[in-house]
Amino acid sequence: MDHSTAKPGFFRNVLVRLCLFCVVIVCCRFAYLVTLKGETCDLGDFCFFSLPENLNVISGVGQLAGSVSAVMTTENAGKSAPAKPKLPDLWANKDFQKSAQFYSSVFEDLVAEGFLNPKSKTLCVETPMGADVYALREIGVTDSVGIYKKGSKPLVITGKAVKQPFADDTFDFIFSGAGMIDKSLKPGDFAAEICRTLKPEGFLVVHTGSNDTYSFNSFLHLFNCCTLIKSRNIDGFDSTIREIVMKKDVFVEEKVSDSKNNCRHVPDYKMKLIKKAEPLIKEEPKKPWITLKKNAQSIKYLSSMADISFKQRYVYVDVGSRSYGSSIVSWFKKQYPKQNKTFEIYAVEADKTFHGQYKEKKGVTLLPYAAWVKNETLSFEINQDPGHKDVAKGRGMGRIQPVESSSESASEVDVIQGFDFAEWLMSAVSEKDYVVMKMDVEGTEFDLIPRLIETGAICLIDEVFLECHYNRWQKCCPGERSSKYPNTYSQCLDLFTSLRESGVLVHQWW
Numbered sequence: 364m365d366h367s368t369a370k371p372g373f374f375r376n377v378l379v380r381l382c383l384f385c386v387v388i389v390c391c392r393f394a395y396l397v398t399l400k401g402e403t404c405d406l407g408d409f410c411f412f413s414l415p416e417n418l419n420v421i422s423g424v425g426q427l428a429g430s431v432s433a434v435m436t437t438e439n440a441g442k443s444a445p446a447k448p449k450l451p452d453l454w455a456n457k458d459f460q461k462s463a464q465f466y467s468s469v470f471e472d473l474v475a476e477g478f479l480n481p482k483s484k485t486l487c488v489e490t491p492m493g494a495d496v497y498a499l500r501e502i503g504v505t506d507s508v509g510i511y512k513k514g515s516k517p518l519v520i521t522g523k524a525v526k527q528p529f530a531d532d533t534f535d536f537i538f539s540g541a542g543m544i545d546k547s548l549k550p551g552d553f554a555a556e557i558c559r560t561l562k563p564e565g566f567l568v569v570h571t572g573s574n575d576t577y578s579f580n581s582f583l584h585l586f587n588c589c590t591l592i593k594s595r596n597i598d599g600f601d602s603t604i605r606e607i608v609m610k611k612d613v614f615v616e617e618k619v620s621d622s623k624n625n626c627r628h629v630p631d632y633k634m635k636l637i638k639k640a641e642p643l644i645k646e647e648p649k650k651p652w653i654t655l656k657k658n659a660q661s662i663k664y665l666s667s668m669a670d671i672s673f674k675q676r677y678v679y680v681d682v683g684s685r686s687y688g689s690s691i692v693s694w695f696k697k698q699y700p701k702q703n704k705t706f707e708i709y710a711v712e713a714d715k716t717f718h719g720q721y722k723e724k725k726g727v728t729l730l731p732y733a734a735w736v737k738n739e740t741l742s743f744e745i746n747q748d749p750g751h752k753d754v755a756k757g758r759g760m761g762r763i764q765p766v767e768s769s770s771e772s773a774s775e776v777d778v779i780q781g782f783d784f785a786e787w788l789m790s791a792v793s794e795k796d797y798v799v800m801k802m803d804v805e806g807t808e809f810d811l812i813p814r815l816i817e818t819g820a821i822c823l824i825d826e827v828f829l830e831c832h833y834n835r836w837q838k839c840c841p842g843e844r845s846s847k848y849p850n851t852y853s854q855c856l857d858l859f860t861s862l863r864e865s866g867v868l869v870h871q872w873w
Contacts, residue, residue: 454497462494463501465600466540470495470502478566478592478608479504483535486510486527488557489543493518504536525552532562542572542604544673548705550585551675551795558588558611566592567609574605576632577669584795585673588612629866637863639668644871647852651835655873662870665826666700675795677706680824682734682784682811683803684710687720690801691727699799706799709791713743713779734804735781736814743777784811785820792823801828801872806848808832812858821865829862830872831855 454460473479481503487495490509496518499507510522522528524539524547537557547553561567567589571582574596583591589609596603640663648654665671679699681691691708708726712718713733721729733741792798802808808831815821833852834844862869 459492459494459497461600462492463498466495466498467501469540469597469606470498470504473568473608474502478568479536481505484533485536485538486529486534486560487519488527488537488539488553489524489547490519490540491515495538495540525549525556527556527560529560531559533560535562535565536568537561537565538568540570542570544569545571545573545670550673554585558586561588561611563611563613565611567611569607569609570599570604571607572599572602572604573670573672574603575669577636577665578671578673579605579607580630580632581671581673581797582607585675587795629864633866633868636665636668637866637868639663640868641870643856643859643863645856649836650838652838652873655871658871659873664700665868666702671702671704671797674704674797675793676797677701677704678709678792678796678798679706680709680711680788680798680800682711682800683805684712684717685714686717687724687727690803695799695801704797711784713781715777730782730787733779733781734784734807734811736785736810737781737783739781741779741781743779785814785818788815788820788823789818794823796823798824799826799828800824803830803872806832806850808858809850809854812862816861816865821862821867824867827862827867827869828872829859829869831858 470479474481479485483504483506485499485504485507487493487499487507487509489511490496491511491513493509493511493515496507496509500518509519510524510527511519512521512523514521520528524543537560539557544550544553557567567586569582571578573579573582579594586609589611592608592610594605594607597606598604641658641661644654644658671677679691679695681695684691687710691710695706695708705726707728709728709730710721711730711732711734712721713731715731718729718731721727733743735741802811804811808829812821812829815824831850832848833850833855834846834848835852837843837845859869859871
């Protein structure tokens with residue numbers, strides 16, 4: 364055997380295997396960064412080495428497409444230039460350049476007004492491309508970084524607005540542009556994280572596309588850790604946007620809402636919305652079953668008149684919901700304009716006949732009690748249509764009253780538990796939430812509404828759809844009134860008027 368030829372063959376095999384091993388390592392590293400970490404490999408040697416921190420990547424937007432000779436470390440400026448790292452193609456993109464120029468102008472104004480300075484530690488929230496971070500570094504605010512679900516180093520790191528990867532009180536200045544908070548599915552968490560990571564006396568600047576007064580006040584409630592400094596309209600890329608500047612309070616305490624006191628002063632913006640709503644029907648209708656049904660078609664929903672984006676939660680409370688397919692499905696889910704928001708639904712229904720329908724309904728919480736003015740045992744009277752084949756559909760509406768005053772003439776009487784609806788509402792929602800309520804309680808509204816107004820709980824509700832029960836003219840018997848309810852239409856009108864005067868947008872329901 365010729366050992367002289369075997370030796371080179373052995374070394375050749377070793378070198379080939381070593382090269383293959385290196386290729387596998389590089390591929391694994393590339394796949395890890397791009398696939399798992401969501402970052403790019405536009406910079407450095409296959410992402411093994413990041414660019415030095417003192418690299419001057421901000422050399423002017425207009426120069427990006429030119430030579431990269433200016434991109435070098437300061438410490439190596441006098442030495443022979445090493446191999447030039449590749450700049451991301453994104454930075455030479457016209458849209459990126461346009462965005463960077465716009466944000467440069469915005470930040471220069473904020474510097475001139477004293478809200479931002481070169482020494483500010485700055486965060487840009489939800490920035491996909493990092494054009495705002497680029498602009499900050501360009502004007503000299505070098506300690507700037509952005510976060511987005513997919514990072515794009517060196518400008519943007521991986522992170523979520525609703526769960527920032529930073530310690531408390533980290534930043535002097537936080538910016539949220541491009542209306543990103545408008546698009547957030549969790550605006551409450553979005554605001555809470557900014558309040559957590561912004562330093563006391565630090566500044567928050569937000570660009571939003573919402574310009575109505577309702578959304579503006581909702582925004583202020585959402586960021587109650589801060590004090591409003593200024594708000595102005597500026598020209599955006601395609602339309603006018605609102606710029607809001609706020610300053611974080613030194614001592615941030617949980618502000619407990621005093622609903623009763625808040626009801627004493629109704630904000631002008633709420634009264635203006637109420638004036639835009641459909642007018643109340645002043646004259647008692649001769650055929651209420653027709654008039655009120657037509658009136659429902661002309662209702663001006665709050666969510667069709669204002670932007671409801673800046674709310675912590677979205678809640679629908681159906682008091683007297685009956686079956687799941689009744690008002691929850693047939694009306695609220697199908698017809699109410701929700702602006703793509705997901706609502707938590709509470710069904711308040713004392714009639715146990717309908718309870719089984721709610722057992723497996725996702726997003727719906729059943730309160731199997733009677734809404735009342737206090738916690739006590741009540742009688743629940745139901746008039747049943749004996750000739751109706753479907754027991755649920757033929758079942759009349761239930762009326763509640765204290766046990767000792769229950770009527771013996773009712774078709775069916777159940778003993779049920781009543782609960783203080785106003786107290787429950789104040790524990791379940793806050794002024795940061797968007798709350799819609801439908802109430803159909805067979806005359807009990809004359810007890811519940813005054814209680815809601817008295818406690819101030821009514822001011823936690825943004826919009827009410829109320830069916831008021833009175834001794835209306837009967838469809839079956841012309842010229843005769845129903846003896847089922849003692850109240851008059853005039854009393855119903857007073858109830859609706861008192862709600863609108865309390866700043867609640869209420870609609871006459873049927």
